[in-house]
Amino acid sequence: MLKRPDGPLDETVPARRPITLRDLLTFRLGIGFLMGSPDTHPILKAMVEQRVAVGPMLSTAPGQDAWIRGLGSLPLMDQPGERWLYHTGSDVLGVLIARASGQPLEDFFRERIFEPLGMTDTSFSVPAAKLDRLASCYWTNPATQALELFDDARDSRWSRPPSFESAGGGLVSTIDDYLAFGEMLLNKGRHGKGRLLSRVSVEAMTTDQITPEQKAVSEFAPGFWDSHGWGLGVAVVTKRDGVSAVPGRFGWDGGYGTSWSTDPSEEMVGVLLTQRLWTSPTPPPVYLDFWTSVYQAIED
DSSP states (O other): BBBSSOOTOOOOOOOSOOOOHHHHTTOOOOBBSSSGGGGHHHHHHHHHHOOOSSSSOOOOSSSHHHHHHHTTTTTTTSTSSSSOSSHHHHHHHHHHHHHHTTHHHHHHHHIIIIIIHOOTTTTTSSGGGGGGGGOOOEEOTTTOEEEEEEGGGGGGGGHHHHHHHHTTTTOOOHHHHHHHHHHHHHHHHHHTTTTTTOOOHHHHHHHHOOOHHHHOOOOOSHHHHHHHESSSSSSEOOOOSSOOOOOTTTEEEEEEEEEEEEEETEEEEEEEEESSSOOSSSSOOHHHHHHHHHHOOOOO
């Protein structure tokens, strides 16, 4: 691993232990998203060159083997288990699932998650017959501050199967499908008369796994760790600092303009889908407005 995250790639020290499955689930594997442009850290530039960087363009690596080979060619940023780094752990998990199951990741997801939950519109691409239902995505150009088209639905990156099925951010979905997933977790892994996950698995997923010491060295959105933790794949609210910040509420906000939370205390699932790409780690104002309105509408 690197002697320091912003140091030269050839200045390394041995990792003190192997990366574990729990490290992947909690984003403590030792490599992931760092704030700043690729020019600020040699490791970020190398991730771009190896096509394993985190970003809105998604990976263009020609398949999972090429992606994991590119990532494996790079040194870690930190010792395994010591620091939370966003996103990359999910993509590694996707490769691991595909290899362990002996099938493409989308087939595994469809068999184990999508079909049991009736999520008929969730996949890594949109078939031609459904493209008229796909929304275009917009963004604020950082150079001009003008609102521009980012992903045109008529020729979207989701209009064709991807070269790399990203478990960290490659799925496209709908309100109804997202709601079905959130309700399954609200019901502690149950859906209808069936069960996808055990109760204790859901409880582990939605319990903060990051220590105060790890939060202190894990930079992210300003103030994030003051009121949030991280479970096994989802953020967890740990402190009430607003109308909608209910401790125990869990979910995540996506960079393409999505927001989902499940609140066990209110027995509620909320989903917001917008068509606007994030340009900052701080949520757009519409997110705060949406969640504040949701909780203000709750009756005693």
